Amino acid sequence: MKLTLYPLSKEMPQVRPADPRRQWMDDTPESFAYRCLPLALANQHGWEVTTPAGFTATWNGGNLPSDVSITFDTPQTKSLSGAPLANFGSGVLTFELHFLLRTPPGWNIFVTGPMNGIKHGIAPLSGVIETDWSPITFTMNWRFTAPDCPVRFEAGEAVAHFFPVRRDLFEKFEPALDHLNRDPKTYEQFMRWRDSRQDFAKRLVELEANAVEEKWQKTYYRGLRPDGSAGAKDHKIKLRVKPFKKPSR
The missing domain is CATH 2.70.40.10 (Deoxyuridine triphosphatase (dUTPase))
Structure with a gap:
């Protein structure tokens, strides 16, 4: 386009x-x-x-x-x-x-x-x-x-x-409300993420060495689900927006 x-x-x-x-x-x-x-x-x-x-x-x-x-x-x-x-x-x-x-x-x-x-x-x-x-x-x-x-x-x-x-x-789009547990796969991944986040925050407060060294959880940044599996194939950490080019004479 x-x-x-x-x-x-x-x-x-x-x-x-x-x-x-x-x-x-x-x-x-x-x-x-x-x-x-x-x-x-x-x-x-x-x-x-x-x-x-x-x-x-x-x-x-x-x-x-x-x-x-x-x-x-x-x-x-x-x-x-x-x-x-x-x-x-x-x-x-x-x-x-x-x-x-x-x-x-x-x-x-x-x-x-x-x-x-x-x-x-x-x-x-x-x-x-x-x-x-x-x-x-x-x-x-x-x-x-x-x-x-x-x-x-x-x-x-x-x-x-x-x-x-x-x-x-x-x-x-058709906006819809639903119960998360009606989507078992998403529910499971969400619970994994929530538990992992709470555990990491606890370890960080307690100055647990690995957590302090890691500083922040990078699963979303890396395009990974909480269980370590890959998320979207076209996950991006950077956008490559093209500049406007001058027309050729």
Whole structure:
């Protein structure tokens, strides 16, 4: 399948495969946050758009667009494609994404902030766009969460994260509740996992040498069931998201 990006400005959009690193995860002891595979994979799950210029933005608590002030590190960067602006009001900071995306029929684009990104004083807003037919651009918006709290974005920092999603995704699923013991194989594997986790946690608290050396259980990370058998054949510990290539002349 093809995902096509059409630039709408003379500058090439600063779009890249999503960065797997997060500063707060780097800062955890021994970077242990990366041991959580669901977190690590979510970080990589798509593409991200970066801001071309460093700036500081502040909201004074009002509802007018002018109630958000933006101070750029270099004044002339205000005119760069992808620079932020405040045109909606209500404490919203907007990044115009100067490109169109085209997905295959039946596929939307989910756009949000950097996965597992944390920013004090502001939060990303998420949207879903029908990019298989719409000839309209979309914006990435953030909303301030507190007045008079300056928010800093560095040049090259990710401000948007996007990936395709099927439009009929939820129509295809039939949510159902059931009793776990009605699925004997899953029940057995779950009980093995629960008992193993409790035992490992106990040994870790007691500073049992093997548990301390191992530090964390790696069965899910390795794609193994609690009994040691292989899980899904296509289990992933890393995503290989391809970059957008410039068209050949």
